[in-house]
Amino acid sequence: MNTKMVCIDVDGTIVDFDGHMDPDVRAEIINVMEAGHHVLVATGRSFHATLPIIRDIGLHTGYSVCSNGGVTLRLDPDLDEGYEVVARSTFDPSSVLESLRNRIPTARFAIEDDEGNYLSTERFQDFSFGVQATGVTFEELQETTAVRLVVFSQGDSTREFASAIESLGLQGITYSVGYNAWLDVAGAGVSKASGLESIRQILHVDREDTVAIGDGFNDVEMLEWAGRGVAMGQAPQEVKQVADEVTGTVREGGRATVLRTLLRSPADQRR
Numbered sequence: 001m002n003t004k005m006v007c008i009d010v011d012g013t014i015v016d017f018d019g020h021m022d023p024d025v026r027a028e029i030i031n032v033m034e035a036g037h038h039v040l041v042a043t044g045r046s047f048h049a050t051l052p053i054i055r056d057i058g059l060h061t062g063y064s065v066c067s068n069g070g071v072t073l074r075l076d077p078d079l080d081e082g083y084e085v086v087a088r089s090t091f092d093p094s095s096v097l098e099s100l101r102n103r104i105p106t107a108r109f110a111i112e113d114d115e116g117n118y119l120s121t122e123r124f125q126d127f128s129f130g131v132q133a134t135g136v137t138f139e140e141l142q143e144t145t146a147v148r149l150v151v152f153s154q155g156d157s158t159r160e161f162a163s164a165i166e167s168l169g170l171q172g173i174t175y176s177v178g179y180n181a182w183l184d185v186a187g188a189g190v191s192k193a194s195g196l197e198s199i200r201q202i203l204h205v206d207r208e209d210t211v212a213i214g215d216g217f218n219d220v221e222m223l224e225w226a227g228r229g230v231a232m233g234q235a236p237q238e239v240k241q242v243a244d245e246v247t248g249t250v251r252e253g254g255r256a257t258v259l260r261t262l263l264r265s266p267a268d269q270r271r
Contacts, residue, residue: 003036004262005205007065007196007222008255009214010043010053011128013232016250019127021056028259029057035263038203042192044068044184044218046112046148047085048130054083063202067112068176068218069195070147070186087198090114091187093149094142099168100183101138104153111141112148119144124152149185176218184218192218193225213258215239215250230258 008014015021033039041057041064043050050066054075060082064073072087093111100107110120110133119141120133128150136144174186192214200210212219212226215235223229223243231243232254240246248254 001035001262002209003038003205005038005040005196005200005203005210006032006259006262007040007042007192007210007212007226009192009212009216009219009222009232010041010045010050012215012234012250013213013255014041014053014057021053022253022256024253024256026056026058028256029059032259032262037262038062038205040064040196040199041066042196042212042214042222044148044192044216045128046118046130047071047073047083047116049128050130051083063199065192065195065199067148068174068184068186069191069193070112071116072195072198085116087195088114088147089187089190089194090145090147091190093144093146093185096149096185097138097142100151103164103168104151107151107153109138109141110150111144111146112150114145114147124150126150126152147186149183151183151185176216176220191221193221196222197225211258211262213247213255 014025029039040062041050041054043066045066047066054064059075060077061075070089071085073083074086075083108122108124110118110124112118118129118131118133119136121138121141123135125133174188174190176184208227210226211228212222213230214222215232220239220242229243231240231246233247233249233252247257
């Protein structure tokens with residue numbers, strides 16, 4: 001079996017929507033790594049919110065992609081903190097913020113800046129930030145160099161929110177609409193797939209030997225990019241349509257079903 005690059009989403013894939021991680025996940029990951037494959041986390045969370053997951057599942061070396069491709073981590077136990085940020089993709093959020101505020105006046109905004117801090121309006125806070133957001137004015141937010149812009153509008157349904165975003169015809173950015181009137185914005189061409197492609201080249205893994213598992217709209221590019229893109233069972237239909245296959249839901253252990261297929265058979269191990 002060729003060495004695979006296995007890219008796993010966090011929320012809805014490694015952990016459920018209550019943040020619960022199945023106790024078998026660590027063993028699953030270690031088994032895949034002992035079979036000779038590279039395992040990477042690929043998530044929309046900031047690196048602050050991703051590191052606890054990385055440590056919980058036993059990843060100590062390799063790479064991971066955070067902030068929907070905006071940040072790439074290299075993991076190395078010899079480093080002081082066990083990791084380093086090796087790449088950040090930034091953009092100017094000023095015009096996007098102005099357009100969004102005019103179109104969705106109820107929206108709240110938060111930005112991950114180029115140093116990993118979170119700045120927000122209206123005391124906007126989310127677990128995916130991993131750190132406490134600092135409150136700033138809208139004008140201060142516009143002057144920030146952004147890695148990730150998060151937009152949330154509690155007063156809109158997901159469909160209404162998506163329609164409003166599409167009507168703006170935003171240029172020079174990449175965005176994905178979440179489950180609950182939630183928007184993630186990154187720089188043009190930046191996605192989990194773009195971050196993973198850079199790592200693939202470093203690891204010298206063929207595209208056909210890449211595997212990706214995810215469940216959200218921010219996983220679409222990753223599932224399309226992968227040689228084997230797998231959608232979780234609870235993923236929206238639009239996400240399932242771009243995947244090569246669909247596994248069980250997060251509560252059914254869909255991730256484990258996929259990972260077991262990557263383990264060498266006893267016959268392979270004797271070779």
